[in-house]
Amino acid sequence: MSSPQSQALPAGMTPSAKAVDAEKLAALRRTKFLATAALVVCVCVFAIAKSLQGRWPWLGFVAAFAEAATIGGLADWYAVVALFKRPLGLPIPHTAIIPSNQNRIAENLGRFIEANFLAPEPVRQKLKEVDFAALVADWLSDRSRAEGLSRFVGRLVPQMLQAIEGSGLREFATRRMLDRLGKIDVAPLAAELLSAFTDDRRHQRMLDEFTKIIGNFLSDEQALAVLREKIREELPSVFNRFRADAYLLKRIVASAATLLEEVRADPDHPLRGEFDRFVHGFIDQLRHSPDYAKRAEQLKRNFLARPELRGLALDVWKSMRGFIEQDVASPDSMTRKHLTNLFVEVGQNLARDPQIRADMNTGFVVALASFVESQKSGVSGFIAEQVRRWDLGQLTRLMEINIGRDLQYIRFNGMLIGGLAGLALYSAELLLLAN
Template structure:
């Protein structure tokens, strides 16, 4: 811009110089008709060029530094000019309605989604997303986060209703036949225990103590005492161990009637467990007591630290970022584009927010322009105007000199003819 402006000033000076030089150079030839015509042309061109130079210069400053009246128009009318510019911006060019209507013509959400979708494919976006993910992971403080997780976890468990959970547990037990498996486990372990020699001795000893301590009267007392004297603990153990083992083995057979009766009883008790209110209350209190005494903060901290290290390692892998961040974003964007209702709602919200911002801050447009213009001194402001429109103004001087020259020739010719 400065180069163009200097050229236009250069042309204006050349035109004025040509007219002045021509006017002086033609003096020796003024006795001839051509000399008189050219002298008239150069004289008029010089007057026109000087007049336009004065007019153009008077817009911005005093010509030759002389305080001539009605010159330096822009500096003198600076305040009026600024007010006019601000008023024109606020009330003619950038009114609230014009800005709001222009915003409404732009589908901002669609453009934003399209722009984001395009940028998702760029390596720079991938790199930026990777840096952001790693930064966010590094910002996680397991020591501060674990108490919050502990509190939320305990609150969640406290809020869990024991009845639905117990009902699901019952259905799962019956579905997987866990009660039958539990019975079989108890029978197998009992069988193993009964086969031990030590167990046989304990059974015999307990049976002998039972006989000796049984308190009855009459004939029964005499019979028990006689039997007790005839048998010892070892014999009782040898008698009772096979008896118990046989019964345990029989209970393990699927078609055993006693086994079926036991299982039916277990099923009945399990199905009716939700009707036992005292048990439900007790289980709830037991659950809350365990939760209150549970302090998993340290374990949660360790777990979070391990997860943090693992996530950072994964986030440093470009392929992981593409699969777990970029792919998710692409899927969400695609879902958003296919949901016209959601897009309309987002666009409506954006338009509403922008409209409110225009309503709230519109008055600041003029204030902002005023503050920035007031920062400029007169010379800077004049230079800005000259740099933007100075070329055309300088050509006024060139045109003035040329037009004056042509008009001078015409007028001189006319006078000579007349």
């Protein structure tokens, strides 16, 4: 049923696969030899029994059995051979069934796999058996793998940054950011920020710093000289002859210094209370005053409209890109270290959280099942196309090696069943003739 050429082992097979195929081929040859030998024995027995039937009538039963067994064996030999080629090379219709119907087999096989193996429910049930999240967690928790992934991501970073800049995504993000900032109500936001700042009277620290600044100003000789000159300009000349400017400056500085010291030393000083009322009043105006809201909105629009802002965004992007590219190229990259730690931490957290794993597995099942559903017609077509491209000799050889031995046993069964049927018919014939 196979030519020596078709029985040759294909190139590229592993030694173990070749050994297995060699064992199957040897077993097939033994079975074929036994089946053929049994058929020859049936023919010989039939001939001997038939020739001696006149001397020993009981040999008629043996001849009937052998005759029917021979016919059954020949019929089953024909059926087995007709699956793969034309018996004796004769152009008999409906023979060489597999080679003649390769295209139909390919189409039916593809449709069968699509309908029975790639149906939505079986695919989902099979995917649910796999804990994808646990596989991801185990993979990421391995630091060597996480380092390899971080190196891979690091190599992609320059290309990603270049793609972002070339695609206009940076300009789009800048515009979107400015648009979002333009929609923010500045006055209420500023009021909330100032309210948070004034908790526990933290704004009083500003007053303390302000008093220190004034104190430093009043102790600066150049500042005092300028202030004294201003006083001299405002006083009549007669007062300046009596050095009234110096006296007034001295009294002003002393009074101011005393006041500042009192404010700094007394947390309940009336000036602090006035400052509290001023700050809280300003916050209240920001929160409720339409006039303040209008002014804040105008300041915001003026600020966002300035070209320097877009230039600042461009400078920030260039600086960030340069830093990232330089860092990922470094052997001791901090970016890669942080990425490695991040991947390991993600894997460990994922391993500890069954709910997240369950959610991830559900997502994997939905995504993969949807992918299989959308691509199964393509898989069916791919299988059909591959079957069409199979070499007929190789296909016949593979089928013969793997199922040929079982097919040979059909010949044994055919001889046995045929022989028993012939024996039964011969017995029935004798009974009918006897009556």
